[in-house]
Amino acid sequence: MDKDRIFGTAKEFAGKAEGAVGDMTDDKQTQASGRVREAAGAAQDLYGQAKDTVRDAADTAASYAKDAYEHRGETIRSGQKAMAQTVQDNPLGSLLIAGGIGFALALLMTRQPRRPPPSRWRYYG
Structure with missing residues (x-):
């Protein structure tokens, strides 16, 4: 107290x-x-x-x-076992999730840099 x-x-x-x-x-x-x-x-x-x-x-x-x-080793091993079991139970869903993550990473890596919007006023001087 x-x-x-x-x-x-x-x-x-x-x-x-x-x-x-x-x-x-x-x-x-x-x-x-x-x-x-x-x-x-x-x-x-x-x-x-x-x-x-x-x-x-x-x-x-x-x-x-x-x-x-x-207990970090036990935690990692249990996580790996759970992931392997999930992939074995639902291989198609796991494949779709992995493909979606890969697609999102590819989009992020190949994205064009942002350009400033064109200005409204042009100076002709």
């Missing part, structure tokens, strides 16, 4: 208490100060929650990356 979450919750609680005291004494300034402190505490608590979430996501991503790196 992040310290911002702890301090934010404490500020929020103190703001609620200050607002309640302002309500009991009918003091508008104390009520407003309590609401401001409560809002600041809530914001600090949300900031702490966001930091915790980012930290957890980074730890999870690092864990996945480490696992993938450690």
